[in-house]
Amino acid sequence: DTGVSQDPRHKITKRGQNVTFRCDPISEHNRLYWYRQTLGQGPEFLTYFQNEAQLEKSRLLSDRFSAERPKGSFSTLEIQRTEQGDSAMYLCASSLTGKETQYFGPGTRLLVL
Amino acid sequence: GQQLNQSPQSMFIQEGEDVSMNCTSSSIFNTWLWYKQEPGEGPVLLIALYKAGELTSNGRLTAQFGITRKDSFLNISASIPSDVGIYFCAGFFRNTDKLIFGTGTRLQVFP
Numbered sequence: 001d002t003g004v005s006q007d008p009r010h011k012i013t014k015r016g017q018n019v020t021f022r023c024d025p026i027s028e029h030n031r032l033y034w035y036r037q038t039l040g041q042g043p044e045f046l047t048y049f050q051n052e053a054q055l056e057k058s059r060l061l062s063d064r065f066s067a068e069r070p071k072g073s074f075s076t077l078e079i080q081r082t083e084q085g086d087s088a089m090y091l092c093a094s095s096l097t098g099k100e101t102q103y104f105g106p107g108t109r110l111l112v113l
Numbered sequence: 114g115q116q117l118n119q120s121p122q123s124m125f126i127q128e129g130e131d132v133s134m135n136c137t138s139s140s141i142f143n144t145w146l147w148y149k150q151e152p153g154e155g156p157v158l159l160i161a162l163y164k165a166g167e168l169t170s171n172g173r174l175t176a177q178f179g180i181t182r183k184d185s186f187l188n189i190s191a192s193i194p195s196d197v198g199i200y201f202c203a204g205f206f207r208n209t210d211k212l213i214f215g216t217g218t219r220l221q222v223f224p
Contacts, residue, residue: 004155031210042117042201042214043156056211091155093212100144100163100205102212104155 002026004105006092012111013082020078021108025094032075033102034067035091036060043091043104049075050097082112117202117215125221132189134218136202145185146203146212147176156201160187192222 005024013019025032031050035043046065047057051072061067064082069075079086089109093102119136126132136145144163148156160171162178162185169176175188185202202215 006155033210033212035212040217042203042217043212044214045211048210056209058211093155101146101158101161103158104148107153107155109153 004092004094004103006090006105006108008108009106010109010111012113014113015084016081018078018080019082019110020076021090021110022074022076023092023105024074025092026103029094029096029103030072031095031097031102032069033093033095034075034077035093035104037089037091037107038087046077079110082110084112086110087112117204117213119200119202119215119218121218122216123219123221125223126192128193128222128224130192132192132196132220133186134188134200134220135184135186136215137184138204139183140206141182142204143182144205145176145178147174147185147187148201148203148214149198150201150217151198159200189220192220194222194224196220197222 007022033048034046037043046061047067049069064080067077089107091107093104095102117138147159150156160176165182167178173190177186199217199219201217203212206213
């Protein structure tokens with residue numbers, strides 16, 4: 001069991017650029033979650049998938065954000081036309097349906113200049 | 114929106130001391146999770162609680178699910194320097210799969 005992995009760990013980009021992050025969940029987990037965490041705060045829910053289906057999206061997820069999980073395994077989170085306010089740690093977590101414990105990856109820290 | 118309030122906000126203690134922190138909500142939660150986060154890393158699950166009144170231990174850590182289902186407590190006994198980090202409580206909002214996190218308790222342990 002290799003745990004949840006995320007790539008890249010760090011990303012620095014210029015305002016207006018697009019960025020894409022990848023998350024690989026624990027292999028047998030069918031649920032995958034994305035959270036955003038800003039400095040000094042707890043993680044905030046963005047969206048989650050059960051297998052390929054995106055079941056819920058937070059109001060925090062503006063139109064510039066899109067997440068996919070095409071084969072029900074890894075997921076990508078894309079931010080288009082990044083803004084300085086998008087600077088945060090983006091965390092991915094996974095779980096099994098019926099098991100409420102969510103296991104987090106190490107996160108991708110995004111800095112928008 | 115729904116918030117989980119943690120106290121204290123931060124703690125500065127000496128190695129060997131016991132630590133106690135709590136988490137309160139205005140709403141009932143059916144599950145409480147406690148996580149620890151170190152700088153630049155994701156939260157690591159410490160303890161999960163599923164039933165009101167439940168008391169669960171994980172090594173030097175003990176957590177309790179409050180009887181009212183609106184609070185939870187985490188105790189760390191005989192703290193060591195590697196206990197340093199931010200401790201978050203979390204629960205599921207209104208039986209959804211949306212995990213709500215508390216405001217965090219920052220723990221600093223001095224040798």
